[in-house]
Every structure is written in structure tokens, then in C-alpha cells.
Amino acid sequence: MRRQGAIVGSLLLFLGLLASCGASPERPDESAKKISQEGNAPQAAGAQASAQDAGQAKDSAPARAEATGKTPRPAEAAEPKPERYMPPEPWREKRPAPGEAPTLKAPAFAQKRLPNGLTVIVSERHDLPLVNISVALRSGSAQDPQGKAGLAELTYEMLLEGAGKLDAFALDEAFGDLGTSPQAGVGPDGGGVGVRVLKRNADSALSLLSTVVRRPRFDKEAFDRKKKKALADLARLSGSPQFLAQEAFAATIFGETHPYGHPSSGTPKSVEGISLRDVKGFYKKHFGPRNAALVVTGDVTLAEAVKWAKKHFGRWRGKARPPKAPSEPPVRKREQVVLVPKAALNQTIVVWGRPAVPIGHPDEFALRIANDVFGGQFSSRLNMNLREEKGYTYGAYGWYDGRRGAGVLAAYSAVRADVTGPSVAEFVQETKGIVEKPITEAEMEAAREGELRGIPGKFETVDALAATGSALFQKGLPLDRIERVIKAYRGLSLDTVRETAKKYFVLDTMQLVLVGDPEVVKTQVPPLKLGALVERPPLGVAPEEGKPSAAK
Template identity: 25%
Template sequence: MKKWILAAAISAALTACSASNVSTSLPQGVSLVETVTTTESGVGIPYKKYQLANGLTVILHQDKSDPLVHVDVTYHVGSSRELPGRSGFAHLFEHMMFQGSENVADEQHFKAVTEAGGTLNGTTNTDRTNYFETVPSNQLEKMLWLESDRMGYFLPALTEEKFEVQRETVKNERAQRIDNQPYGRMGERFNQALYPAGHPYSWPVIGWPDDLNRADVNDVKHFFQRWYGPNNATLTIGGDFDEVQTLAWVNKYFGEIPRGPEVTAAPKPLVTLDKTRYISMEDRVHLPLLRMAFPTVYASHQDEAALDLLSNIIGGGPTSLVYKNLVKDGYAVQAGVSHPCQELACQFSIYALANPARGGELSDIEARVLESIAEFEQRGVTDDDLQKAKVQFEANTIFGLQSVKGKVSTLALNQTFFGNPDMIAYDLTRYANVTKEDVMRVFNRYIKNKPMVVMSVVPEGQTQLIAHEDNYVAPAPQIAEQAVTGLETVEAVAPSFDRSIMPTPQAAPMITVPVLWTDTLSNGIDVMATTSTETPTIELMIYLNGGHRLVDVKQAGLANLTASVLNESSQLRSTEELAQALEMLGSTVSFGASTYQSYVKVSALTSHIDETLAIVQEKLFKPGFNSADFERVKQQHLQSLQHMQSDPNYIANSGFDALLFGDNTPLGISSEGTIASVSALTLDDVKGFYQQQYRAGNAQIVAVSNLMQPQLLSKLQGLSSWQGESSALPALAAMPALEAGTVYIVDKPGAAQSVIKIGQRAMPFDATGEYFKSYLMNYPLGGAFNSRINLNLREDKGYTYGARSYFSGGSEQGLFQATASVRSDVTAQALVEFAKEINRYQASGMTDQELAFMRNSVSQSQALDYETPYQKAGFMRRIQRFNLDPNFTQTQADIIRNIPKEELNNLASAKLQLAEMIVLIVGDKANIEADIKALGYPVRALAL
């Protein structure tokens, strides 16, 4: 809930808002609350705010820069509206509301939005639930029809069967995101200790399993009736639309929905602790983790801003005290401090992942954290502390306004929690006015010598590493007799029009590909860029062809390790001094590497691009290659690799690549490397790879900014002195022969889920040939939410939270895979369903209806492809990297419109031969192996 803007940097592009409430001719029952427009000074998001007679708040923000609209419906209900022992309802409803309503058939919501070329989702947190769609602008009326039908006409379509399927889906989501993830159960255990019994934040948003099992369909109906009325909702629309027409549609579709029971604000008593509470947990992890938190205030409290700045000073990055005392000295692999705020409560949160190479004792980590807090008290707050924290926060908000979705989300959030969409200028003032005295005052009031919760998470069997023996046990949960209170009878109103008729979209908008320009620096570096004036920012990427592919497999991880060292000190300044300089600018500079390229990612306010590029050049041309930096970064990398061995998805990805491409090629070994390969790397190796990779001959630049071509080229002249020829890639070793039809099992004892991967090698990337056509072919099988695979395994069977299939390709090789994380007890059944869907599709191909769906969905989705700077940058990079015709999207559009179904089905027949594929499963071997063997598959154990 934090929003900051740097006024001086953006006054020319984002201007402040002045409010008026002058009324114009409006549909009956619609009232104009306020109009907020731009002025010549300050910052803000222009909008108009309306209210319908039934209490629905409507916010309209026009942005005609792209032919799209973003629709958001936010209900002021999250898990905090639930009762003890009745958790999980709000999140369950996020799922239920996609399952059709009286006039929208089962799965039609996803199908309608996807076929319209849009994207959609819903999210739930402690305090609100939102549903949102981004679609081409001609599809707005259809979105309003969909959202209004589930707001006003959901219950007639709610069945016991739908309820049971979605309850299973939620259980699968919990298994995938919590039970089967390292540290997954930490948050819910921690909150039980931090908040009093019965506090609405003391249970997880996803719900306790027993509470989900306790619920019945009538509980769900009552929860909907209590909280999902229009008077507890905000409808926010942003993008390219006609305001008069949009208001008429809003009134038509939402105006007749009856008002729900009245909703009052929840109380916000400050949370306090009587003493420090120690708790601990064993988990299937490698790195011991310490988590600490002090209860503080709540969102928008007068002390929130000062506490935010305090957290930044103590632990907000490489210049902080916690970083210096824990990470810099090698006692922690990672550590940080933050002050997350929710509507009812905030917490001053500290975490550290202990470095086992330094012992891993969490008592030592706790002592060092407390020493850092004491050090802050002694040294106090400096002017630079305040300035860098404010600038960082302020710049972050500008980058958050680069999309219509970002602006709509900001307006909706502020209206929902504070009753005022126009909070940017207020927050700017709030944070700008924080003083040193304010920071010390909140430190003394909420942190110094105050009780806290301290949680230790240690590897199984290593309880000797905990910080302190447990002294707190959460009380047994209470169970409310009823799932809902405050329910009132609301009389249904018959609609005045036939709601069963889906609106027909208007003419499709003209899709405008960004206007690109290309140039070459004097040393031959290609530059491709486009101008975007929506925000006064520059997003710049320096790509260096090579990356992991340039490295001998025996040195796997070298490209990543070199990039990490380049993120550290230069010959002129230390890591901390460079970080401080960037923080004072509100800029970020990050070196990284992937399979085929190394890169430098630069984000800056345009007003600070000269200073930022000077730092880029310092890091790039005068790297420090400090031995202490190298040893620390290498140790962090090794511990990270050990940690990832606890993640079943990482295990599955690395194992599958090794099977397909072999462990003697860089395509078969992760760019992160292995423990053995990284352990053997030296600082001289890093220096050697730097000389080979970071040459002008390997470099290409992509940029999105508000500068014209001559201005940007002038800024880039400092890179013209860069020298060096391009580096040739080594020959790629032969690929291994696949043991087709074999199921490989990686044992993960006790796993709640099995990660399944089915696939084979496939063609490399191309933009308009067989690869692209195979993408179109796969779309109905596993490329969309309502694809055959996902509807079967998730919606029909309830085996998984999500299943899909796709083709992925690089410049040399590609793969096809079908994948899902499924409940451990249905692993064999899920494998059967995957095989059934793939075989059926391979034999018969897509239907005429699926062909029409694919054509509509893929072609219309192009309206969403170029909105944000990074979408534009990604588009340009594809052109650069694969040497594409800048008009390749027009060729793709022609293919989408005209490719015969027979050609696509022939591709399915040729590319989806299940008998030629292998299967990898990461799961509990003891529980799944017998059932898989019973299916007739040859099974092999795979050790990674």
C-alpha cells in the first residue's frame, strides 16, 4: 500500500490532479462524485469517480496510448472477513467466481476473455479480492457483461459439484505453493505467533485444510451474499474507451444488481506482545532461516512512513547495516528488513538465510541482527539515509505507472482501503516530510527493547541450529458456529433485458506495432529503440551474445558467477559506494546471464540517465574483481544451488533438460551450474570469461525511453570506446538418444505433490515457420486455460492447480513438454489423462470450433503485446537476436488468419508422437512407483 512519486523528475510527464464535482448529463441512478484532472504542477492519475444507486463505486481513467482496456473489480473482502475455524472462504471464492453464473456457462468466462485476445486473473489477500481482465478495447462491453453477471447472478449457477471441484483445486494449490515448497509453511506458523488467537491475520489466506473440509455449499452461498454486493465493490476501468458509452454500459449491466448488506470498517487495534515468542520448525530445506518481526501500526497510520524508512536504513540493500554485518561478512547468504503493511496491521520484518559454511547457527544470526539494531541506535539517521530511501520509494512508483494495469490497480486499491483514489500527492508529502527525529521516535516506540516473534526454520534433524528453544505454542483454533454473520435477505431483481445474450464486440482496434529506429555506435554496436512518452523513464538493455552457451560444460555457472562479480565493486569504488550512488538516483543497474546471452539491465529516470550510464561504464570497463567479493559471491552461489535442491520444480527442470540434451552440452546443464562445477571456479576463470564475453563485438543495445533518437544516441556515446571482436560459440556436442516411453523418477520422500514432465526435443525458434505454426497447433491442447489438458486435469478431475503443454525454442534447439504438479496419490491417474489427451489430439487434431477459438484469441491478443517498456524491449530483442524482419508480426497475422486446419492437424500428427517422448516425475517414489509400473511403463530411478 505504499506509493511514492519523485515530483521534480516527472512534473513534465505526470501532472498532479485537481478535483471538481461538476455534474453532466448522466444515466439515471449514476452520480458523479468527482473529476480529477491534470494541472501544471505536481503528480497524479486523472480519473472520474461515479457511484451507482446500489452503492457500486466506478472509477474511469482514460489512457489512449494503446488500443486496450483494463477492467478491475475489487471487493472489500479478504481472509480478514472470515471467522475463526472458517478460513479459506475468500480465496475459495476467487476460484468459484470463474465457474460460470446464471447467464455465463461453465468455463465460459475464461473462454470468452481468452478468445477475445485478453488475459485475466483474480487474486485474494487478507483484505480484498480482485478480478481483472486486460483486453483489446473493442471487447469492453463483453467484460462488463461477464463481471456483472457473476456479481449479481452467481448463485443460481452454484452447484455442489462445482464447489467440490474447486475445493479440490484449492487443496492442490495449497499443496503446490505451500506444502511442497521449501519454507512453504513458515508464514502461516509465524502469523499464528505474531497475532492474537482469533485475529483475522492469524490464519492463512488460502485457509487451513480442516476449515476447507468443514465448509459446505450453503456456507459458500452465505459468504457470497454477505460480502459480494455492489456496495462493497469498486469497478475501475482504464485505457482507450468512450466515457459516455462506457457509463451507459456500466449502468445497464451493474445498475440493477441489488445492494448487499451494509459493510462497516473493521477495527484496527494495534497488535502487542507480552514477551518475545520463540518458535521453530523443521523442513526439507538446506539453508537455516531466521525470521523476526515486531508488530507496529497499520496501513496509512501516521507512523507508517517513518517505519518504512527505518526498515530501509537497517536492512534495505547493500548499504544497510544488516547487509554489512551479516551478508558482507559471510554469515548469511541473504538478509533483509522490510515493513509490509496491511489494512489492519503492519510488521517490522527481518529475515536471514544462514550460511552453513559459517556454522549456520541461528542464535548467532539473531545476535548479529540485534547488534545491527543497536548499531543503528548509536549512529542514528543521516541525511543520506533519508534521501536515498525517499528517492528509491519515489522512483519505484513511477515505474509502477508504466502500464494501464498499474494505474488502475493504484486507483482501485486507494479507493477500496481509503475511500480516495487520488492518494499519490498525499503520499508524496507524507514521505517527503519524514524527519530524522520521526525515524528515531518510531524506532524507540516500536522496535527498541520491544518483544518480537523469532522463528527458526532448520533442515530436518538439525534442531541444534535453532536460535532459542520454543517458548510459545499457538492455542487450539476456535471454531465459529456459523461461517457468516450479518447476513440479510436481499430480494433478487429481474433484469430489464435479456442477460443471456453475450454482447457482440465492436470493430477490432488497429494494432500499432511500436515505431522502431535503428542505429550503430561508432564502434559497431547495434542500437534498436523506440520512443515512449508515457513516463519520464529509460529502460535500457545491453545484450552480449554468448552467455552460458559460450562456456565449457565443465565450467557451468561461470557466466552467472561472472555477472554476479560485476554487480560488486569496481576499481574506483566499493560495492556499497556504488549501491549508494544508484540509490541516490533511484536507478538500478544489474548484470546477469542466461543460456545464450549475458546482459546489463538499466532502469533510470530520464533526468538521471547520464549519472546512471557513468556507473554502468565504471562497472563494465573497470571491474574490481576483488578476491573478497569473489569468495563471498561464490559461496552465496553454492549455497543457493544447495537450496534449490529442495525445490521440486528446479529438480524437475534440471533433470528434464539433462535427459533431453545431455550433461555434456550447455543446454542440458543449468546456467546456474552444478555444485561441482561452481566449486572448481576461480577468480582467474571469471577474469578470463569477462575478457571473452564482455566485448563490443558481442554487444547489442535495446532501449525504450521518452527521448528522441538524437538525444538517446548522445547519451550512449560513452559506450563508443568499447572495443573487442565477437566471440564464436563452441561446437555443440551431439544430443543423447532418448529412451522413448521410459518414466524416470526422481525420489523426493514425503512430497505432497508429483511434478510431471512429458516431452521430447523439438525444432528451434522461428517466427513464421514450423515452430510458430506448432505454437498455434498446441494452443487448444495445452496453450490456454481452457485447453483440453487443463480442463481435464484441473477442472474435471481436480488433480492439479494447473496443467499445460508448450513448445520452447532457442536458436539451436527446442523442446515440447506437457507438465503439471499433481497430488501425489493421483500421479499414475494424471499420467493416464495426459496420455489420453495427447494421443487423442495427435490422432484427430483440433475441431473447427477450436480452430476459430485459436484464430480469435491469438490474433486479438496482439493488441496487448507492446504496452509496457519491457514488452517493447522484448519485442525488439527478438528482432535483434533472430535477425527478423521488423514486419514479421504481419506475416504471423496472415498465418493465423489463413493457415488450414489440415496443416495444423498434420503438425499435431507429426510432432505429438507420445511413443517418442520420455516422462520425468519428481515425487515420493515409495508411493507412486508401483502404480506407474502397473500402467506398463518401464521405470528408471534417476539420481540428480
């Protein structure tokens, strides 16, 4: 009863306060009705303001004087109205010029090699007591055996499914006790596993990481679970037009048997054929100190990292050696257009490109600038055409992906199905235009500034630093790569960029892959005369046969 009385008393007090303020409580439906009457809202607000003004007038100085018979003071008789806007000021009319760009300073990387062949790479950053510790290897999905695409990815993921005396759950808990969670991943040129921890936990984290890399358990139960998940993920991706385009494009420009001719995840058919024995074989062949680097970034010195490496990895043995870089595929003339059929799709995925130079090639940076002008930035010619002028797509972009053996020069867009043909025609026209309408000085400068200003993002965190250090090792690049990149971009001339564009944007070497409604594509694309239209079943496998398609 005492509690109910307190509640009633509080409610009465609240209502009394509303009444004393001249307000009356409204039901929610009445408030909503007022808000929904858009045409009446300004009038109601104006009427309320007028009523308030009238009330203020009754209580003004002259009114009080008339009621009391007293003469108002001069200040009360002439009360100035406050200004309701900021008066114009000349200094606001001109936008301030941007200040000087800050000096671009590349992070320093240092390295030392242990007697067992393990490379230790360090980049120091002492502003926070954090370190990222990663083990990077030069073996990636390019080392997948024929017919076993996805083996490298499955092997790296299995590292975290138990190590030493710890099963998957105990291992995860042990890392969790250190306030971290390990991550494993793989790409075409390498893979790795790593953690980010407070420096005070670095030694304990290294002990666990060493166990993960040197003594993985490869339990059958864990393998079956991971393989089942991989197949489930691929089943989901099989419905993604973007993934289907990625898989078909890699096979088209490199060839299905080339090391770069498949996605890292593999396909349902290839993953289905992977056994635990395959995983153990890949590990034995590719994991060893001579094919690995311990990359430590953050609040650490090279001396500290070497000490940690000797303690936790000094006894690591293995016969693994760095694999050779994949060979450059031949650049072929386009003879066909590859179509991955996806009935009733309201968009068509367009991928257009060719193999290009490997990372570190003398033409790399001029090609990056030429690609930026073509499609590599929002203001690129391709995006301005397809998105801004034509309205065919939400976006179109190009990219250059530098790899050890060969790069990729490509462009992509998801366009409205009803303008598939016109969109492909614009890809063709822009490819011609990058040569016939030479890149301008302004375009080159904008692209160069974009590249230079994007560099700091590659090392803004200790994780980004570790990723950069790992990539340098995996791709066999010098540790001062970032300094060389800055110098290379600043040293480019317009003539060099134009000549590089002519060299690589060759129309009849650009392969075309489409994912879309076959009825739409077959109607709109053949009139462009870009090559014979050849259907490639999704993921290159005919569902009714379970065999690879004949399309190459």
C-alpha cells in the same frame, strides 16, 4: 490536569451523543456474542426493524391527528411505500455483444551499428519521460564450459559488484542517487544488464552502465560472497521438486553435455568448481562491442541513442564475437522413465516432452497453436482433463520454448501422489488424442486469439519493450519480428496446424521425468510400459559419492 479534564469532557460528550441517538455502548464481548450467533442475527435484525416500524407508526400522520384532533392532509394520509427492487427492464435481458477488437499495432524498432561493432537498437514511446537502457549480449548459459555450469550467471551478477573506482556499495549508491537500481540476468541464449531512469538522468546512468560493462572490478572478496550466495540458493533449490524436475528434464531431452542440458544457475557441484579466474576468462571471451547491443526504449530517438552510445561506448574494444547457435540434438525414442526420488512427497511432478524446432523455424507458429490446444492455455485439453474432469491436480500446462539452436516442447503438472499412474496415463492419452482426435476449428481459433491478444503484453511498458528488443538481438531475429508473428498467426490454416501436431506430438519421442516418492512411482508407473524406470539422484549427483550419476 487541564489535559485530563479535556479527555473526560470529550468522553462524557461522546456518551451523551450515544444516549441522544437511542444507543447504549456495548462491551466488545457483547458485540462479538451477537455476531457469533448466526442463527439469531437475522431475527435480531428483524426484531429491531419491527420495533422501528412500531415507533414510526406511533409518530405517523393518523396517530398525530388522533392526538391533536386535526385532520391530516391527503398526502400525509396515503404515503406510498418506496420500491425495494429494480423493476425488470427488457434491455437488460440480452447481454451486449462485444465491440470490435482494437487494431493490433506492433511497436517499431530501429537500429544502427557503430564503427566499433556495437549495435544500437531503439523503440520510441514518448508518453512518459522514462527510458530503459540495457546492454544485451549474445552469450548466455549455453556458453558455460563443460563442468562449469552456472559460470555465465555468476559472471553477469559480478558486473554489479563494483566497477571502475566504485565498489559494490558505492556503485549501488551511485545508481540510487539517480532513482534507479540496475538489474542483471542471463538465459540460455544471452544475458544483459540494464536500468530504467527518468530521461533527465539518462546520460548519468549511461556513464555508470558503461563503467559496469567495460570495467568491472571482479574483486576477490565480492566473488567469494556471490559464490557463497549462489551455493546457498542452490542448496535451497535442491529441496524444490520443481527445480529438480527442471534440471533432470533438460539433461534428459538434450543430454548432459549439450549446451542446453543444464539450468542457468548450474548445480552445487559445478558452481563449487568455479573460480574467479573462470569469471574473468568468460568475461574476456564474451564481452565486447561486436557481441553486444545497446537497447534504449521509451522517451528517446535513434539519433539521441546513437549520440549517447558514441559518447559512452564508442571507445569500447574487445575481441568477443557472437557464438554459434547450439546444434539441434537428435530426437530419440523413449526407452526409459527418469525418476528423481523424493521420499514421502505427497505430490508427483510430471514433466513430459521433447526437443523441438528452434525459434524462427517455419513450423514454429503452427506448433505454438497445436501446443496451446494440447496444454498451453487454461481451456486446453490436458488441463480440462487432469484438473476439471479428474481432479488430479490444480493445473496442467504445456509450453513451447523457442531458442536459437533448438526449442522445447513440454508439458508439466504436479499431481496427487496416489494418482501418479493414472495421471501419466492421461498425458499419454492426450498426446495420442491431439492426433487421433484432430484439432477443431473452434479450438484453433481460440488458441489463435489467445496468442494474438497476448502480444501487446510484450510491449506495454518501456521495460517490456527493452526485453523484447534484447531478445530480438540475442536470438538473431529481425526487428520486425512482431509484425511477422501477427501475420503468421493470421495466415495459419487448420490443416497446417493438424499436420504440425502429427509431426511433433509423436508418442514414443516424448521423454518422461518424474519427481516423487519412489515407492509410489515404482508401484504405479511400470504397468504403463513406457520404458525402464531409472533413478537419477537429485541434480544428477549421488550424495554418498559426490559423482555424477550414470543416468543420461
